[in-house]
Amino acid sequence: MTVLPAPKMGEPYLLTPGPLTTSFATKSAMLRDWGSWDAEFRAVTAEIRAGLLELVGGVDLDCVLMQGSGSFSVEAMLASFVPHDGKVLVLSNGAYGLRIAQTLEYLGRDFTLMDKGDYMPPRGDEVAKALAADAAISHVVVVHCETSSGILNPIAEISDAVKAAGRKLLVDSMSAFGAIEVDADYVAMVSSANKCIEGVPGFGFIIAKIEELEAAKGRSHSLCLDIHAQWLHMKKTGQWRFTPPTHVVVAFLEALRAHKAEGGVAARGARYAKNRDVVVEGLRGLGFETLLQNRWLSPIIVTFFCPAHENFDFTKFYDLMKVKGFIIYPGKLTIVDSFRIGCIGQMDENVMRLVVTAAKETLIEMGVDNAAPPAIAITERNKLT
Numbered sequence: 001m002t003v004l005p006a007p008k009m010g011e012p013y014l015l016t017p018g019p020l021t022t023s024f025a026t027k028s029a030m031l032r033d034w035g036s037w038d039a040e041f042r043a044v045t046a047e048i049r050a051g052l053l054e055l056v057g058g059v060d061l062d063c064v065l066m067q068g069s070g071s072f073s074v075e076a077m078l079a080s081f082v083p084h085d086g087k088v089l090v091l092s093n094g095a096y097g098l099r100i101a102q103t104l105e106y107l108g109r110d111f112t113l114m115d116k117g118d119y120m121p122p123r124g125d126e127v128a129k130a131l132a133a134d135a136a137i138s139h140v141v142v143v144h145c146e147t148s149s150g151i152l153n154p155i156a157e158i159s160d161a162v163k164a165a166g167r168k169l170l171v172d173s174m175s176a177f178g179a180i181e182v183d184a185d186y187v188a189m190v191s192s193a194n195k196c197i198e199g200v201p202g203f204g205f206i207i208a209k210i211e212e213l214e215a216a217k218g219r220s221h222s223l224c225l226d227i228h229a230q231w232l233h234m235k236k237t238g239q240w241r242f243t244p245p246t247h248v249v250v251a252f253l254e255a256l257r258a259h260k261a262e263g264g265v266a267a268r269g270a271r272y273a274k275n276r277d278v279v280v281e282g283l284r285g286l287g288f289e290t291l292l293q294n295r296w297l298s299p300i301i302v303t304f305f306c307p308a309h310e311n312f313d314f315t316k317f318y319d320l321m322k323v324k325g326f327i328i329y330p331g332k333l334t335i336v337d338s339f340r341i342g343c344i345g346q347m348d349e350n351v352m353r354l355v356v357t358a359a360k361e362t363l364i365e366m367g368v369d370n371a372a373p374p375a376i377a378i379t380e381r382n383k384l385t
């Protein structure tokens, strides 16, 4: 692989978990127009579906592309694969888990929420217990990497518990797919264009068991989000049912080819893990503390506590980092102030070293000589070892 180029249009790096910094080749792929019915564009759609399936390697699976942001595909998945008389156990430890529960409320599907708060992970034994206690639960939904804290949830042990209880698993692998293997026995999983494959936003994709796709007929509340109908149409005609985001789709194919050229899921995950290691080590060296201990840190995004120092102000920190070429992300913890640094996108460890230098200079400019968090943050962190 060549050295990753800096963003060529003069924009800052996006240290955010999608939209993220894309390659110039991916951006350039959007410079021509395509007829959505044309054979060339149909070939693009076909190559993407096959390429995504290749990443998971399942033979009894198929891939359906869906217009909209990632949440549209999550909603489509829930509406299409959970029967009207089904019941869902939602495992939540952050904003995306709660959004799944909210979506089920909109859809009028029965569910139980296992709410673990800001970041504590749902564990396999808890899931087993919850399933044993309620025979009506037909499906379990889990978020693979909960992007709101950056925790990598233990989906393998959760999958084992679901399987042992004879229930079905749905996975929101939005921010992990393409960089981390989806190590779970799922009936369907979902991700989107603007996360670890490094495309631009505009569509999501669902990978599901073929028998589940067949069974989804007539279930969806929504014409547009009906995965069964979209699947049948794509299989029959090679086209999307309604206008696809053509430029986004073509850019995604460019990104998917680059993903393969880089070495697939393993290589992408290794680059992101290196990004994480450099930024975590560097910021810890400045006195910052992470919310999570090392074993729970994902290579996707990391939450840092805001320093307790009286001169520290997040908005100022954000603005000064942006001037230096980096857009960081506010935190989502309810108990302590925090911010997040994304490790995904077209950047490597050299860029992450520049991030650390920028943070160091920013602290000096703000007059913060100690980046340690308040004592309550350490108490919070020690809840999960």
Ligand SMILES: *Cc1c(COP(=O)(O)O)cnc(C)c1O
Residues within 6 Å of the ligand: 017, 018, 069, 070, 071, 072, 074, 096, 143, 144, 145, 146, 147, 172, 173, 174, 175, 192
């Ligand atoms: C990004 C993301 C989504 C989808 O969010 P959109 O804003 O709709 O794209 C869903 N779940 C997780 C875990 C995510 O990271």
